[in-house]
Amino acid sequence: MRVFYRSLRRSVIVYQQTRVAFCCAEMERQWGRLFSFGARDIVACTSRDVNLFVDRPQANGRTILELVPIQHCPFCGEAIETVREYRGQTRIVSRANRS
Numbered sequence: 001m002r003v004f005y006r007s008l009r010r011s012v013i014v015y016q017q018t019r020v021a022f023c024c025a026e027m028e029r030q031w032g033r034l035f036s037f038g039a040r041d042i043v044a045c046t047s048r049d050v051n052l053f054v055d056r057p058q059a060n061g062r063t064i065l066e067l068v069p070i071q072h073c074p075f076c077g078e079a080i081e082t083v084r085e086y087r088g089q090t091r092i093v094s095r096a097n098r099s
C-alpha cells in the first residue's frame with residue numbers, strides 16, 4: 001500500500017495526503033474511520049504517518065484523539081509506504097531513512 005502526500009508551508013510545515021493506492025478492500029473501507037494519513041477529519045497536520053485513531057476518554061467527559069502510527073495493514077499485512085510528492089515527481093521516504 002502506498003499513501004502519497006505533499007508538504008505545505010504554513011506557520012509550521014504540515015503534510016497533506018494527495019492520493020492513496022490501497023492494498024485491500026478492507027483497508028479502503030476503514031480509511032478515514034479507524035485510520036488515515038495524519039489525523040481524523042482534518043486536511044493537513046504535522047504528522048506524516050498513517051495513524052490508528054484511539055479515542056481517549058478524559059476526566060471532564062470529553063475524549064481526545066490519540067494517533068498511533070502503523071507500518072503494516074492490520075487486515076492483509078502489507079507494508080504501508082508513505083511517498084512524498086514534489087512538483088511533478090515522487091520520492092519514496094521510508095521510516096528508516098527519513099530525517
Ligand SMILES: [Zn+2]
Nearest residue numbers: 023024073076
Ligand atoms: Zn491491506
